[in-house]
Amino acid sequence: MTPTAPAGAPAAAQGPAGGDAPSAREVAGRRWRSSRAIVAVLLALAVIAVILAALRPSVSPDALDPESPGRDGSRALAEILKRNGADLSVARSTRDALRASTPRTVLVVTRTERLTTDDIDRLRATPGELVLVVPGPDVLEALAPGVEPAGVSFTRTAAPGCGLQAATLAGTVDFGRSDTYTATDPLAACYRTDIGHRLVQVRHHGRTVTVLGSARPFTNEHLEREGDAALAMNLAGAEPSVVWLIPDPPEPGAERQKSLGDLLPFGVKLFVLELLVAVLLVALWRARRLGPVVAEALPVVVRSAETVEGRARLYRASRARDRAADALRAGARERIVPLLGLPRSSAQDFGAAREIVAAVAQRTTFEDAQVGAVLYGPEPADDAALIALTDVLDDLERQVRQS
Amino acid sequence: MALTGRLGLLALLGAAVPLLLPGWGALFAVWGVLLLGVVADLALAGNVRALRLHRHGDTSVRLGETARVTLTVENLGRRRLKGRLRDVWPPSAGATPRTVRVDVPAGERRRIEMTLTPTRRGDRRAVTVVVRSTGPLGLAARQLSRSAPWTVRALPAFPSRRHLPAKLARLRELTGAHVALIRGQGTEFDSLREYVVGDDVRSIDWRATARRADVVVRTWRPERDRRIYLVLDTGRTSAGRVGDIPRLDCSMDAALLLGALASRAGDRVDLLAYDRRVRTRVEGASRTDLLPAMVHAMAPLEPELIECDAAGMVSTLMARVRQRCLVVLLTELNTAAIEEGLLPLLPQLTSRHLVMVAAVSDPRVGEMAAGRGDLASVYDAAAAERARADRRRITAELRGHGVEVVDAPPDEIAPALADAYLALKAAGRL
Structure with missing residues (x-):
């Protein structure tokens, strides 16, 4: 196990004993094996139904009609x-x-x-x-x-x-x-x-x-x-x-309504009753668990970066372009200043602003005024300006790095 | 008691009977036959109470590896026992197989091999063993839970042990196996030997030279038998997940590597885990026992969702160690927690001890800081920059108090901490 592998994750359960996940073929085979008995029973029922239907004599509308010359007329x-x-x-x-x-x-x-x-x-x-x-x-x-x-x-x-x-x-x-x-x-x-x-x-x-x-x-x-x-x-x-x-x-409705119970033969009612009993027994079989459900206290899952992400959403919700721009500029200055050979502490020191701007302008294609506006400028006017600011900061940093 | 699928199937087949022979009599006959079968099965099924269960096998396993526990089922009853058995473990024990078919004739015994691959650190206790003993007709079964206690302790994985050989090689360089050492602060006298060209003339021992014909120099080696106190913060900040691992687990890994290294270097290592009380403690373990003792002490530790009591921790520490030692505090550089908790107490601690703070940084913050393109990413980047600035400020403040700070992502924290220790040792600052 490598140190980057998640020790607490379920994936870690697939250790030496876990083995590979089954292939689609194996899964299909397993499902087939577990369900073939049910399929066989259903098929047998269908076959029996077809045979019973075939055995029943069919009756035409004018069977036993003394005016019908048909095969089953009279x-x-x-x-x-x-x-x-x-x-x-x-x-x-x-x-x-x-x-x-x-x-x-x-x-x-x-x-x-x-x-x-x-x-x-x-x-x-x-x-x-x-x-x-x-x-x-x-x-x-x-x-x-x-x-x-x-x-x-x-x-x-x-x-x-x-x-x-x-x-x-x-x-x-x-x-x-x-x-x-x-x-x-x-x-x-x-x-x-x-x-x-x-x-x-x-x-x-x-x-x-x-x-x-x-x-x-x-x-x-x-x-x-x-x-x-x-x-x-x-x-x-x-x-x-x-x-x-x-x-x-008879005309439809001529006869008083018979319920399904009146029409069903007694044997069929008992059949349904026995089916219900069978279903009940199967339910009792499935409901009985082999042993208890084991409850376990789970560890707290808090992502460490959640506070940072929360702050980002707060910035966005309140359109805090000023604070966002300040943070981005401070971060860029922090990285640029050591490259310029100036002390780290001057990065957040506004007294050293002129010195930093001059040093950056000297090493890049930007003018003094431009560098000043990028590193120490006012709050971006709109969202597009904020996105543009990040691009210019990146450009500035890259040029300083390459100089 | 439990019913089986066979009973349900028979009842289903029995539904055909009233179709062929309409009447209550036929139906009652079907029910009677089924009931008779169930009663016979319950009466003739093997007796679960007459089973004797034993276990033997592994009691501890390193996280990510597999433990084997054997369950022996001995049938002391007069009837054969046939059916299913489930050895019940908590889900995170990763126990397989879930259920086993057992067939134990009277007076015989069968062994069931269980493999456990725990997914989390800590103690995993076997809950119970459930046996469902089916009757000879297979229509009904007797089911009972029997207890068969066993505990498997999942130890920290210690993945950074692969760094140990490299760090030990560096340690050997320091102790003089490869380089001639000069006298420095924090070193102690090792031996006298003859002068060879290139030795520092300042290390010539004139008194010894005077006694002999040759020029003799003193050699020095780094101090041994220093004390190192590892302090694990198990408070709320240790619960945060970096990647998919709690910060506490990363800290443990780093502590284990440092402990292994320092004990080989001849230093004495102690461990303390603290949030608002002492969670675990390893003190005075010998060189060979240290690592197993630390690993076992750490195994059941879980982060607590409470603020760490820095004052309590410092006073505990001050009370326990009188002599100067290196206190390695494995915590998080959380602005509020450090500024309000630890910083005011630092002078008290640093006055007597050398303090080192090791913190696991989150690579996700770095990813967010590099986010560009749309508005959401830019605000993410701004928040990440702000977080990094806070971290830098805290680091600077801690360094201002003379504290060593090691801040590294999870896969680098252990070697980084070991390097920081070696650097202190090389500089003789322990």
Whole structure:
């Protein structure tokens, strides 16, 4: 360590044991190593999200519409029903559906996600049979109490395995991805999976309610698969007249506001709760310090030149050109006088002014009067004059030094 | 007690459970498993209380160098102790590593090598040793502080010791190894030898010549066993930083060089540090002990933000030294402090002793005085000129009282002070 190295400075800590600062490559490598676990987890989450989104079936706006000829429309089924003599009426709202219903009609309810709570209440009053195609949980609760969702089955086809005539006649049916249900006291439960049944029929308020977990048997695309068409026709054509309710999307604001909590499934709420617990645990982990913070009395840091700098600022603030010029002149005289061979004490002695001026003028290109004005002159008139004075003093000193 | 990141990660993974199996039951099951893991870990973690800690290693280190302290962890418990250990030192001790992984099986011991590179002078005490003992599952840990006292004293760096060989060479010249000396003031009789051509005829010892056939001359050497009293001013003016070093540290460096030189020259050196009371004192140290004693005495000194009590210092000095000595006062040429404090008392001091004042000047003032160009620089230059004029005036006044003044920038003060001492010795003025 050299004597000029700051002994008290942090730089001194980089002594023999400190070593060099790490290079950018090392820093990047260290950050990568410390963060790669987090990056991996985030990537895995993203991949899972993408896979889940891809697995979800997409639904077009006119799916299950009896007037739509699209792949997931239901025009084919509607035509077959009409040709078989059924009296099919299409309702676009629950009011229309109720008006058209009689005790001898089958009301096929599709696209239940478009039903508002008022619609669901209204449907309770329907007089005839009900067929609910992939109902949402609130519809299921209101119109088929006792039927509980049991999960999702991905087994495509299934045999009836029950005594319901509509199913046994249809035989094996292609459901694709299908919701399943469990019921406490069903009239019939068909197309069994490990976790529940794809088709459940219950009796509620004196009417038969059939819940079907898949919309496939009703779509144009899958109508000719297995016994799909037969199942759909048997369910819808159980009575001579059919009312096909496909509600229009509700007007914005038509439904009373549901909070986010109502819309979230219960599992998601628990998920969020568990996330909060995890965050709390991580916070507790990070908050616990390994040992105390050590307080230490630090040395006073006062720069030695601070008083001098403070005086300079005071001079400037009060525009003390006179004092500044005096100090500069005195300093210059102090350096010039020994060079002239005069005693040091004469530098600040005004009695020796004439002698000094003459000696300086003799050794420089300046006149006596000029030298007198520079070394002993009056206060500079403005700031520019003060700066000019320093330049002339420097010039004078250099010339004396070189003479 | 402390939790681990693994517990948080498990809780995060457990968040997937209610998505797959909605219901409170699943969530409570997750919590139950986590709680069970935590309890098991706390119960099975190695016992920190059963550790025995020892230290050995360096107790002092020169500032800027690295000390090694070994911490031995002995596990007297019945279970293996696994986890992290932090040896807690003050920040300015520069202790590394900050934390260490420890794995001590029951009945065994492990050594942890700590390196300390202090950034400031003074005593650095180990605060505590914190051990976090993680359980076998790694979900929770027991944490406890254990004391393992140790002190490392950071000594002044003494960077000017590189000047010592050159100054000692000059000293040998003075003591007659190389030049024939003439009699002068402040010298003492050394020996008699035969006259050779070129010797000063005034040094012929006629009495000895008469006893022998040859002409005999006396030789002389500089006085030995003079007393030098180094006085460090630790008051407010010593706290100012010159460059990045407190003025006190520069003064210490100069005092150490002078002490080393004077003790080799056969003089007795004493040290006193004073502001309003005696901060430290080294008196009567032998030649070989002097430097270590001075270094250890100086190590814990810090500048105090109080005005130095010059009267108290002079009276302390007068009371302690009766015989004539060289008083070297390491202070700052501060107009107010010197004029009001020291100057009125100087006659009292100089009547019995030879006084030398050594002050560290600030190169920044020189830089400011050379500033030109814009208005701010010119006012800076004016203020710097004013400061220099004040310093010159004080120096002149001190010299008027017969005081030697050494005024030099920080990297030159130590050799300059040594030179001034050698000059006094050569002139026999000690």
